[in-house]
Amino acid sequence: MHKDMILRLTKYYRILHKLKALGLERVFANNLGDAVGVNAAVVRKDFSLLNIIGQKRGGYEIEKLIQDLDKVLGKDKPQKAIIVGCGRIGGALMRYSGFEVDGIHIAAGFDVNPSICKGNECPIPVYPMDKLEEIIHEEDIRVGILAVPEHSSTEVFNRLKAAGIKGILNFTPIELKLSKQNHDEPFIIHNVNIALELEHIFYELNITENHNIDPDTGEILHPENAKKTH
């Protein structure tokens, strides 16, 4: 899967910045591999595929590597996004300071109740929902963070898509996806389902702890068949 590669690139990128901040000048495939948790060969393959070349002994030059990744990943352009729905999650994201550090600028928030996030520590303007299309066009926004209540999830999703948004980070518990006919158009959806992530952890714990796994085959056993020790 080639999505994994993009994810790895983002991770390399972050580590490179940290290494640079520490004063390092070159990095080896092994270093990056360790930090990201993959084999060094994967790192080299990734760079090879991007036509990013290192030096046959001295590894990769961090500064140049960062510049190359800047271009490949579009980090040289400013990256603007909006937050739609400024309730619990959306509001927290409005006040989250980590985005600017990463070169992402939250241009605006939207909420049915635009006074929700006024006054105190909130430097980002919050507009009512009917300003959505206007601001998207004015500011040329491509990416939206969706944090509205579950019941208006798909409705707002469609509005965003119609308004020209090309990428959505969805915090709604509804798993958004493109309809089959639109499957080839360039539209990116990432679903972050926090409850699902938590469940996932419980499930993994349950499965690894409760001996539902056949120690020989690694096969997951049905509860009834699981502990037939007699």
Place this chain on the structure above:
Amino acid sequence: MHKDMILRLTKYYRILHKLKALGLERVFANNLGDAVGVNAAVVRKDFSLLNIIGQKRGGYEIEKLIQDLDKVLGKDKPQKAIIVGCGRIGGALMRYSGFEVDGIHIAAGFDVNPSICKGNECPIPVYPMDKLEEIIHEEDIRVGILAVPEHSSTEVFNRLKAAGIKGILNFTPIELKLSKQNHDEPFIIHNVNIALELEHIFYELNITENHNIDPDTGEILHPENAKKTH
């Protein structure tokens, strides 16, 4: 990768509940496949591996399927978690109502400033950080949500691990992982890096839009080589 399967199981599970709510009684591998976005054969393989059997024509009985997944995934037991760090993200999660719906109970919050989330709409008790170990033992907590500031991330992570926590959902921008020697002990870490997710979307958009991909081979081209159209 067998982690993908657990993720699929969680998705089947949620859809099954929705179908049940709609009054359906049976479901086919094709239905679940469509909903989750995988091939029907995958669905059948998954269930087959779990020794969950359907009927050779009538598909799978939803009620029984849910019960089976309940057991496999540990949903029959109550699932408690704590939130460590009740600032922006942590605080939002404290007030998030979606957990209880999914059978997850947030037993407590912890913060250096325990009055952070007092008074208003916050029914979950918030303790100071030095109560952490005590409450974990008292309440027999296995899973923690980590939402502390970046600089105390690894420190708190180690405290949680030492206190007997077995699974962590990490919202800290530091990617947590087990040290290599502990790699086989049952400890689950999920990293949710919101800024990284957003970056990821920008990158994917950039790569798909900016013709950095060779239309013939699908290979990603280095910016300089990308548009050699002369």
Place this chain on the structure above:
DNA sequence: CATTTAATGTGATTAGATTCACTTATACCG
């Protein structure tokens, strides 16, 4: 300046997961 050593770059290999394609069982229909 030859030799050793260390790291990249990449074709070949392996492993794993997905899909195919066929077999089997069973509900439904005439």
Place this chain on the structure above:
DNA sequence: CGGTATAAGTGAATCTAATCACATTAAATG
């Protein structure tokens, strides 16, 4: 009550991604 259609179940084939292993290059050393 036999025939047909439908969907599960599953071994085999395919596809994809990770790993290996080695050739290649360049620095370092004496």
